[in-house]
Amino acid sequence: MKKLLCALLVLVTTMSFIFTGCSGNNDNVIKIGINYELSGEVASYGQASVDGIKLAVEEINKAGGINGKLIELVEYDNKSDKAEATTLATKLMTRNKVVAVLGPATSGAFKATIPVANENKIPVISGSATADDVTVDANGVKEYAFRICFNDSYQGIAMGQYALNNLSKTKAVIIMDSSSDYAKGLAKNFNEAFKAGGGSIAAEEAYVAGDTDFNAIITKIKGLDFDVIFIPGYYQEAGLIIKQAREQGIDVPILGADGFDSPVLLELAGASNLNDIYFSNHYSSLDKDPSVQSFISAFKAEFNKEPNAFNALGYDLAKFVIAGIANAEGEVTGESVKTALADTKDFVGVTGSFSIDENHNPVKAIVVIQLTDGVQSSSERVSQ
Amino acid sequence: MAGFFKKSWAVKLVSLASVFILVQLLISAGFIDSYIQATIATICINIILAVSLNLITGFTGQFSLGHAGFMSIGAYVCAIITLRIGTTGSFILGVFAGAIAAALVGFLVGLPTLRLKGDYLAIATLGLSEIIRIIFTNLKITNGAAGLSYIPRFVNWFWIFIFTVGTVLLIVNYIKSSHGRACIAIREDEIASEAMGINSTRYKVTVFTIGAFCAGIAGALYASYFYDIAPKTFGFLKSIDVLVIVVFGGLGSISGSILAAIVLALISTFLQSFSEIRMILYALMLIIIMIFRPQGLMGSKELSLSLFKKAGKLFSKKERV
Numbered sequence: 001m002k003k004l005l006c007a008l009l010v011l012v013t014t015m016s017f018i019f020t021g022c023s024g025n026n027d028n029v030i031k032i033g034i035n036y037e038l039s040g041e042v043a044s045y046g047q048a049s050v051d052g053i054k055l056a057v058e059e060i061n062k063a064g065g066i067n068g069k070l071i072e073l074v075e076y077d078n079k080s081d082k083a084e085a086t087t088l089a090t091k092l093m094t095r096n097k098v099v100a101v102l103g104p105a106t107s108g109a110f111k112a113t114i115p116v117a118n119e120n121k122i123p124v125i126s127g128s129a130t131a132d133d134v135t136v137d138a139n140g141v142k143e144y145a146f147r148i149c150f151n152d153s154y155q156g157i158a159m160g161q162y163a164l165n166n167l168s169k170t171k172a173v174i175i176m177d178s179s180s181d182y183a184k185g186l187a188k189n190f191n192e193a194f195k196a197g198g199g200s201i202a203a204e205e206a207y208v209a210g211d212t213d214f215n216a217i218i219t220k221i222k223g224l225d226f227d228v229i230f231i232p233g234y235y236q237e238a239g240l241i242i243k244q245a246r247e248q249g250i251d252v253p254i255l256g257a258d259g260f261d262s263p264v265l266l267e268l269a270g271a272s273n274l275n276d277i278y279f280s281n282h283y284s285s286l287d288k289d290p291s292v293q294s295f296i297s298a299f300k301a302e303f304n305k306e307p308n309a310f311n312a313l314g315y316d317l318a319k320f321v322i323a324g325i326a327n328a329e330g331e332v333t334g335e336s337v338k339t340a341l342a343d344t345k346d347f348v349g350v351t352g353s354f355s356i357d358e359n360h361n362p363v364k365a366i367v368v369i370q371l372t373d374g375v376q377s378s379s380e381r382v383s384q
Numbered sequence: 385m386a387g388f389f390k391k392s393w394a395v396k397l398v399s400l401a402s403v404f405i406l407v408q409l410l411i412s413a414g415f416i417d418s419y420i421q422a423t424i425a426t427i428c429i430n431i432i433l434a435v436s437l438n439l440i441t442g443f444t445g446q447f448s449l450g451h452a453g454f455m456s457i458g459a460y461v462c463a464i465i466t467l468r469i470g471t472t473g474s475f476i477l478g479v480f481a482g483a484i485a486a487a488l489v490g491f492l493v494g495l496p497t498l499r500l501k502g503d504y505l506a507i508a509t510l511g512l513s514e515i516i517r518i519i520f521t522n523l524k525i526t527n528g529a530a531g532l533s534y535i536p537r538f539v540n541w542f543w544i545f546i547f548t549v550g551t552v553l554l555i556v557n558y559i560k561s562s563h564g565r566a567c568i569a570i571r572e573d574e575i576a577s578e579a580m581g582i583n584s585t586r587y588k589v590t591v592f593t594i595g596a597f598c599a600g601i602a603g604a605l606y607a608s609y610f611y612d613i614a615p616k617t618f619g620f621l622k623s624i625d626v627l628v629i630v631v632f633g634g635l636g637s638i639s640g641s642i643l644a645a646i647v648l649a650l651i652s653t654f655l656q657s658f659s660e661i662r663m664i665l666y667a668l669m670l671i672i673i674m675i676f677r678p679q680g681l682m683g684s685k686e687l688s689l690s691l692f693k694k695a696g697k698l699f700s701k702k703e704r705v
Contacts, residue, residue: 036661056397077659077662079662082612091656111534133533
């Protein structure tokens with residue numbers, strides 16, 4: 001009992017020591033919070049996004065900021081942990097008094113911050129949370145949550161239509177990762193869109209993330225009549241499936257989604273097997289658009305490497321939110337920024353131009369990238 | 385003697401109530417903002433987890449790595465109930481249903497596995513928590529790998545305080561009872577204690593069930609406070625996190641577990657702005673402390689009020705000089 005009492009006393013006293021002292025408000029800066037996975041299992045997404053965000057903010061501050069005020073970033077690491085993401089969103093909103101919070105990168109962690117956003121009336125915006133129910137679910141739109149990437153079902157539908165309309169294929173085999181909701185969602189939407197457009201599904205096979213030998217599946221489908229393969233899943237398994245399928249003599253086009261976007265795909269499959277591969281993505285470095293090319297050269301100058309999709313999304317995310325702050329009517333508060341973001345029309349970004357729809361999702365075209373001998377040979381924007 | 389006993393109870397009750405009221409007042413006055421509340425919630429949930437694991441590992445000497453599994457059962461049961469009904473009553477129902485479900489699983493699994501010792505038990509409990517995680521990943525009602533989101537938040541300082549104090553009281557009193565003494569005897573020497581007539585399996589299963597029950601409560605509080613749960617949240621590393629708190633505080637010291645939960649949460653909070661070196665610093669601090677205090681912060685000793693009084697006197701003297 002006594003120990004308990006002491007412990008509680010210690011708790012209260014240490015708390016009061018640690019948490020005293022608040023930062024004063026500077027009138028000449030506008031604070032934006034960064035709540036990203038900078039360490040932990042998905043740190044690569046978080047770090048890449050934050051690199052993009054910093055590049056955009058640097059450009060804007062160099063040009064004099066917005067409305068005479070500079071942008072200040074308040075950066076925290078949520079360890080790829082949902083509870084930590086919730087706590088940090090609270091910290092950024094109540095303690096650092098930010099007007100908007102960027103991130104987290106993954107859907108689960110982002111969703112965990114949305115109730116905090118609604119409670120504090122500060123918008124949270126993600127560049128890469130692609131799960132379908134992030135900004136809208138059966139209970140309606142999440143008032144203070146936005147994203148600037150398309151969702152998973154949109155990718156599945158777009159690839160189904162791409163196979164039918166652009167590649168003129170009508171008989172598909174789906175090989176999906178049955179252990180991930182991302183892959184299941186893609187497979188379902190591809191299946192529906194493909195059938196609705198007049199195609200037929202010859203077979204639907206499943207594997208589990210971590211598998212390395214897919215010869216049984218490939219032997220099974222080899223005897224079937226089909227002209228395209230769709231692999232919803234991530235690059236680790238997709239690379240091996242492509243390699244084993246090509247080695248067994250299957251040379252039909254293979255389609256995938258943004259889970260293919262990694263240099264590891266090339267390492268696993270080998271350059272000679274990566275022909276006639278098409279996957280959807282948020283952005284392509286082959287895009288000839290001048291804004292894309294100037295982003296790429298600025299990114300290379302700053303970080304000395306090629307930007308990937310997360311860099312591009314982070315860059316667009318920061319530009320999008322800062323544009324929202326600039327357009328906010330009256331005083332810049334969470335509420336006025338939210339209204340400005342919801343009213344965004346024809347925002348021009350490196351991942352495509354978009355307007356925000358009533359569900360707080362962007363209406364944007366998808367990029368389909370073709371691989372030839374392991375390198376990106378062409379890219380095209382496909383809108384529905 | 386009886387009067388003294390009653391008086392000390394009254395003192396304790398009054399001090400507990402005043403701690404509660406003090407914090408509640410600070411919250412209402414705005415001195416404790418929602419960020420500190422979230423940190424306090426994290427600390428209290430970790431206290432419940434650590435104290436209950438300490439009962440299994442520190443006091444009874446059974447090396448368990450299954451705490452995250454029991455926590456996830458509590459979290460999912462409570463989340464599903466509150467998502468369906470959505471009233472404060474359903475939250476309380478959810479907490480107890482979750483805790484009972486976790487205890488039931490702990491009991492059923494404990495019966496065969498607690499006949500194992502040491503490393504074998506650790507592997508069996510690790511396997512158990514992985515099985516629970518895989519089941520939640522594949523069930524429809526738990527929404528698979530994506531987990532459950534937008535769980536209504538009913539937890540506030542009141543509920544956190546009640547459940548944390550309740551858990552600590554339950555476990556402290558259990559350890560002080562003859563059952564608790566039997567558990568310590570099993571830890572010290574299982575064969576000798578059996579020779580003295582202690583039914584070691586029975587006690588081990590009881591302790592395991594109590595531990596699972598408390599972990600279920602912690603999980604339910606977690607689900608209701610942090611809005612969002614997924615099977616991945618309750619992976620193997622979560623069990624290790626709890627074990628770190630227990631070992632860090634001292635195996636066999638309840639106040640050590642409480643202190644460690646607070647210290648580790650504060651270190652982690654402090655490191656939030658240093659993402660690049662965060663994990664290195666955290667690990668480094670753990671290593672340094674374990675080198676200098678291999679028995680943990682408190683060893684197997686407990687903080688006592690008299691110790692606190694002495695420290696208080698020292699401070700007041702210094703201030704006068």
